[in-house]
Amino acid sequence: MTLFLLRRLxxxxxxVVVMSLVVFIGVYAIGxxxxxxxxxxxxxxxxxxxxxxLGLDRPFLEQYGTFVVRALQGDLGRSFIxxxxxxxxxxxxxxxxxxxxxxxxxxxxxxxxxxxxxxxYWPDSWGANVIMxxxxxxxxxxxxxxxxxxxxxxxxELGWLPSGGRGETVxxxxxxxxxxxxxxxTHLFLPxxxxxxxxxxxxxxxxxxxxxxxxxxxxxxxxxxKGLSRxxxxxxxxFRNILIPIVTVLGLEIGSVIAxxxxxxTVFSWPGMGKLIIDSINVLDRPVVVAYLMLTVVMFVVINLxxxxxxxxxxxxxxxxxxxx
Amino acid sequence: MRRWGIWAVALxxxxxxxxxxxxxxxxxxxxxxxxxxxxxxxxxxxxVKNVFESLVALDDNLQPSPGLATSWxxxxxxxxxxxxxxxxxxxxxxxxDAADVVHSLDRIRTTAPVDGGLVPFLxxxxxxxxxxxxxxxxxxxxxxxxxxxxxxxxxIVPSETPMDASPADFNSxxxxxxxxxxxxxxxxxxxxxxxxxxPDYWGTGSTWERVTFSEITNDSARVAAxxxxxxxxxxxxxxxxxxRLRGTSGLELFESSGIFNFFLFPDYREPSPTITDNAGQxxxxxxxxxxxxxxxxxxxxxxxxxxxxxxxxxxxxANQFLTPGFLGFVDDLPPLAHDVDQAxxxxxxxxxxxxxxxxxxxxxxxxPGDGAVCTALGPMLARIGVTVTINAVPRAVYFPAQAxxxxxxxxxxxxxxxxxxxxFLNTALHTRDPERGFGGFNxxxxxxxxxxxxxRAASTELGLEERQALLEEATRQxxxxxxxxxLVHLNVLWAGREExxxxxxxxxxxxxxxxxxxx
Numbered sequence: 001m002t003l004f005l006l007r008r009l010x011x012x013x014x015x016v017v018v019m020s021l022v023v024f025i026g027v028y029a030i031g032x033x034x035x036x037x038x039x040x041x042x043x044x045x046x047x048x049x050x051x052x053x054l055g056l057d058r059p060f061l062e063q064y065g066t067f068v069v070r071a072l073q074g075d076l077g078r079s080f081i082x083x084x085x086x087x088x089x090x091x092x093x094x095x096x097x098x099x100x101x102x103x104x105x106x107x108x109x110x111x112x113x114x115x116x117x118x119x120x121y122w123p124d125s126w127g128a129n130v131i132m133x134x135x136x137x138x139x140x141x142x143x144x145x146x147x148x149x150x151x152x153x154x155x156x157e158l159g160w161l162p163s164g165g166r167g168e169t170v171x172x173x174x175x176x177x178x179x180x181x182x183x184x185x186t187h188l189f190l191p192x193x194x195x196x197x198x199x200x201x202x203x204x205x206x207x208x209x210x211x212x213x214x215x216x217x218x219x220x221x222x223x224x225x226k227g228l229s230r231x232x233x234x235x236x237x238x239f240r241n242i243l244i245p246i247v248t249v250l251g252l253e254i255g256s257v258i259a260x261x262x263x264x265x266t267v268f269s270w271p272g273m274g275k276l277i278i279d280s281i282n283v284l285d286r287p288v289v290v291a292y293l294m295l296t297v298v299m300f301v302v303i304n305l306x307x308x309x310x311x312x313x314x315x316x317x318x319x320x321x322x323x324x325x
Numbered sequence: 326m327r328r329w330g331i332w333a334v335a336l337x338x339x340x341x342x343x344x345x346x347x348x349x350x351x352x353x354x355x356x357x358x359x360x361x362x363x364x365x366x367x368x369x370x371x372x373v374k375n376v377f378e379s380l381v382a383l384d385d386n387l388q389p390s391p392g393l394a395t396s397w398x399x400x401x402x403x404x405x406x407x408x409x410x411x412x413x414x415x416x417x418x419x420x421x422d423a424a425d426v427v428h429s430l431d432r433i434r435t436t437a438p439v440d441g442g443l444v445p446f447l448x449x450x451x452x453x454x455x456x457x458x459x460x461x462x463x464x465x466x467x468x469x470x471x472x473x474x475x476x477x478x479x480x481i482v483p484s485e486t487p488m489d490a491s492p493a494d495f496n497s498x499x500x501x502x503x504x505x506x507x508x509x510x511x512x513x514x515x516x517x518x519x520x521x522x523x524p525d526y527w528g529t530g531s532t533w534e535r536v537t538f539s540e541i542t543n544d545s546a547r548v549a550a551x552x553x554x555x556x557x558x559x560x561x562x563x564x565x566x567x568x569r570l571r572g573t574s575g576l577e578l579f580e581s582s583g584i585f586n587f588f589l590f591p592d593y594r595e596p597s598p599t600i601t602d603n604a605g606q607x608x609x610x611x612x613x614x615x616x617x618x619x620x621x622x623x624x625x626x627x628x629x630x631x632x633x634x635x636x637x638x639x640x641x642x643a644n645q646f647l648t649p650g651f652l653g654f655v656d657d658l659p660p661l662a663h664d665v666d667q668a669x670x671x672x673x674x675x676x677x678x679x680x681x682x683x684x685x686x687x688x689x690x691x692x693p694g695d696g697a698v699c700t701a702l703g704p705m706l707a708r709i710g711v712t713v714t715i716n717a718v719p720r721a722v723y724f725p726a727q728a729x730x731x732x733x734x735x736x737x738x739x740x741x742x743x744x745x746x747x748x749f750l751n752t753a754l755h756t757r758d759p760e761r762g763f764g765g766f767n768x769x770x771x772x773x774x775x776x777x778x779x780x781r782a783a784s785t786e787l788g789l790e791e792r793q794a795l796l797e798e799a800t801r802q803x804x805x806x807x808x809x810x811x812l813v814h815l816n817v818l819w820a821g822r823e824e825x826x827x828x829x830x831x832x833x834x835x836x837x838x839x840x841x842x843x844x
Contacts, residue, residue, distance in 0.1 A: 031725020034439060039365045040739070040752050040766035042441035043448060044759040050439050080439045081357050081364075082514055083492050089514075148545050155553035163553040164546055165517075165539060269541040269550075271516045279515055279542075282690065284721045 008308070012301035019297045020071070023290050024064050032056060033080060033284035054080065067290070076294065077287030081280070086291035090273060095175045096166060097265070097272035101257040103179065103192035105250065108199035113246075115200075116207025121234065123212060131204060138201030147194045147267035154190060162187050164269040191268040195261060199253055206249060210242030217241075243314050251307035255300045346534035348826065348843070351547050351556035352836055355515050355540035359495035361480035361503070362433045365442045367742065370478075371835035372538065375520055376416075377480040377503035380407060380426065381473045385831045385840070386650055387584075387744025389473040393421065393481055393504060399787060402468045403451075407476075409459040413527045415483050416502045416509075423455045428484035435488055446478040448762065468785040470792050474743045506530050506839045515540050520838060536838045548820075551576070557825045560836045562818035563693060564637035570820045581830035582650075583817040584740040586643050587698055589626075589810035590753075590769040591619055597733040599684035603712065608681060613734075617675040619807040623661055624668035625709040626702065632813050635701045636694045639818060643811035645800055646739070646749050648832060653746025653783075653796030658804060661811070668709040680710025686727070687736035689717035698812065699736045727768050735769065738815070742833055746796040750780045754808055771809070776802050 034050050051057050055066065070077065076087045119128040155163035167187030169176035178184030214220060215238060223233050262274035269275075273292065280288040356372025357364060364370070382392030396408045413421040430453055433443045449469040454462040465472060483502055487494075492514075494500045501509040506528065507520035518538040522531040539556065541547040544563040551559045552573065562570065562578065570576050591613035592598075602608055612618045628642035644661045647654040672680060685706075687699035696717040703715045713734065718726075727735060741748050756772040757764035763780070776799060783795035803809070817834045821841075829840045 030722060031729065033725070035728040036721060036724040037366075037440035039441045039445050042445045043762045043765055046441045046444050046448075047765075050441060054439060083358065083363060083438065148549070151546065151549040151553070155555070156549055159553065163549045163555050164541060165555070266543045267546050269539065269543070269546060271513065275515070275542070282719065282721055284725075 008305050015301055016297055020294060023293045027286050027289055028060055033286055036284055076291035079285055079288050081285045086287040089288060090292055093273045093276045097258055097261055099178060100191055100261055100270060103188055104196035105254055107192055107196035108203050112200045112203025113207050116204040117211055120208040120211025135201035135204045138197045143263045147264055150190050150194055161190050166271060191264050191270050195264045206246050207242060210245060214238045214241050247310050248307055251303050255303045348533045348536045348841060349556045350538045351541040351550045351559040352538055353542060353561040357514050358492040359501045359512050360492050362436045362443060363438050363492055365440050372518055375507045375838050376501055376505045376509050378505050379477050379480050381476040383477040385829055387832055389477060397473055403465045405463045405472055407461050407463060411459055413504050414525050415504055416523055419483055421504055422458045423461050424484040425481055426461055427453055429481045432488055433479060443478055446475040468787050470787050471747055531839055532843055551820055558821035560819050562820045564639040575823050576820055577823045579819040579828045579830045581817050581832055582648050583815045584648055584742055584833050585692060585738045585815040586646055587738055587812040590735040590737055592733045593770045598731060599733040601682045603679055603682060612677055612681055615675045616806050617671045621668040621671040621709055623807055623810045624664045625705050626812060627663045627705055628813055631698055631701060635697050640813040640815050643814040645804055646811055647741060647746055651744050652793055653800055655797045655800050665708050672709060682712045683734045684716055685713040685734045686716045686732045688720045688723045691720040692738040746800060747784050750799055754803055755780045
């Protein structure tokens with residue numbers, strides 16, 4: 001177990017280092033951010049001062065070296081635009097995104113697992129057909145369009161729910177949260193649903209496939225012939241075994257929801273990290289772009305590790321690393 | 326653990342219909358910082374101008390008018406005497422005087438942000454001298470006709486504002502202390518900005534109880550926010566939504582000509598990177614250096630089509646580089662013709678009967694319709710035999726590459742935020758001359774020494790009529806040579822709820838709360 005953790009942490013560190021180099025080369029190759037930001041009327045002298053102040057006149061390796069040294073001290077640079085530490089900007093926007101991501105994951109599980117289990121248990125019923133057809137829609141409709149349609153239907157035509165923004169928030173331990181007020185919840189629902197649609201479909205399909213496969217297994221037949229209740233067979237014996245693929249996929253999905261909730265955040269003007277990164281990419285705000293991508297890498301490494309640890313909880317047969325015993 | 330004490334209800338936009346006393350505005354781009362000196366970007370200036378003011382106010386058509394200064398007169402060719410408005414107070418109750426002016430100009434000079442901020446508007450000011458508490462003399466480094474315009478950009482903070490104050494101090498509201506019609510209540514960078522009227526404002530204040538600006542970047546979402554009643558006014562109405570909004574009862578569209586024009590900028594360097602003959606071989610000379618070729622490009626463009634179809638009526642054909650009404654706009658220039666046969670004849674005359682190939686570069690995410698106009702130019706130029714490869718790229722890619730000199734033919738939006746012709750002529754058409762501070766944005770390396778002399782004469786001429794004559798002459802000369810090819814002139818559109826408000830548009834696209842009146 002310890003050996004496994006150490007090995008995984010080392011692998012993670014290598015990924016982070018490689019990624020930092022790739023990201024840095026990438027933003028360096030696009031060009032000089034001052035050219036985008038500078039007032040057309042500025043004299044070359046003013047421009048040169050800005051370039052020097054940001055250290056953009058230094059050779060590539062020197063810029064990278066400075067970045068690494070500072071990053072090791074927890075300083076990922078200052079935003080060119082906001083003139084605040086990049087890390088602080090990202091962490092400020094993070095709670096909004098986390099709230100949205102968690103809400104959409106909850107929706108995915110609450111709707112996805114029961115529907116998927118039902119579709120797997122009664123595969124030939126008309127209900128299963130409806131569920132599976134619906135999940136195809138969930139997969140194939142673009143988030144962007146669905147978001148706009150949700151706004152048109154629920155905000156513009158029906159007027160039931162607000163069309164965007166975060167609504168009233170309540171500050172808990174310094175973190176503003178929307179889901180604790182009714183007004184905030186109404187603002188949270190549409191973006192969370194929009195983000196969850198794809199994931200609900202994914203969970204339905206995984207659960208259904210797992211369910212159908214598991215029900216054919218000998219141990220299920222044995223459990224049945226032993227006279228266990230249908231309830232116990234499905235919810236205890238089968239359920240635990242279909243969880244493994246769901247945990248894997250959802251683990252990765254939560255990472256991608258947090259890192260790439262961009263589209264939903266833009267459509268619903270949800271003030272999260274996705275909006276920050278897009279704004280920053282548009283004006284080549286290097287420190288924010290680099291810091292964001294580095295955080296994303298770290299997050300994926302950590303999530304993957306947690307997923308592997310969760311396996312051993314769900315399925316005792318899974319052993320972590322080391323020689324097979 | 327119960328920590329009810331730290332619970333606080335943050336200010337936010339509530340759903341449903343607004344009360345008449347509260348105004349909610351959805352803008353495409355909100356401010357990044359409430360420090361009025363931290364940025365020269367238009368959207369940021371528009372946000373801070375609700376709170377801070379300048380000595381000279383630029384009116385809705387960008388012409389100088391009295392602001393914190395009541396008058397400005399030349400007492401010597403390089404000295405302007407500025408009389409300050411008496412009885413003006415800042416939001417913290419302190420009174421405004423000459424010391425605040427001196428301090429603000431100093432602070433602008435020292436805080437120079439990445440984009441150059443407001444420094445370009447200061448560069449002609451050599452020194453500032455306090456005559457008495459309400460009079461200052463501004464000495465320039467030479468005759469400077471644009472000084473009133475420049476002063477219109479320099480926002481005034483109290484003399485107590487620390488030189489190195491951080492954006493956080495302004496964003497929290499602690500230092501967001503101006504003389505403007507609104508006080509800052511709360512601010513999130515690129516998020517919500519909440520304002521309330523300042524009761525002791527020297528001018529005619531606002532009657533709204535509270536004003537909230539929310540950033541809604543996505544065009545469709547912004548329109549939906551208006552339709553659903555989340556906001557009362559939106560800016561930057563996309564062309565695709567104009568018909569829908571016009572047909573919705575209870576909504577009103579507010580239209581104004583804007584400060585942005587689309588241009589084709591041909592590269593004048595020899596050789597130019599992406600020009601080849603039809604077989605892909607480099608040409609002996611750069612065809613764009615021949616005025617007949619530039620005339621041919623102009624004749625190839627169907628401006629009416631671009632304005633009415635590609636931009637769905639949110640633009641008008643351009644025949645020069647300024648907005649009508651700006652100093653230097655020439656009233657009697659004829660519209661630019663669209664004539665494919667003549668264009669082909671001119672190309673043949675210039676020695677390119679079979680045309681040539683060139684890459685056309687433009688931004689795809691900077692201005693409304695930029696990518697679409699660029700794409701539409703492809704077939705238009707193909708009809709006269711100029712085969713263009715269209716490259717519509719994000720602005721983050723475009724601007725650094727343009728500055729590196731990678732492009733041969735560029736379609737670029739260019740704005741004139743100063744309301745007069747010197748801005749474009751000085752930066753985009755004057756020969757690149759870093760020593761004298763001209764041609765800073767002349768990425769096409771245009772050079773015409775006769776025109777340069779006119780441009781320099783105009784920028785030092787202090788008589789208004791003489792200056793106007795020089796600017797108009799420069800415009801005529803540049804257009805006669807087709808130094809750049811004007812395409813269309815972008816209009817700007819707002820839409821608001823008819824029963825709630827009336828709005829006076831500004832030509833520079835700034836959405837200022839003071840321009841919105843309750844109905």
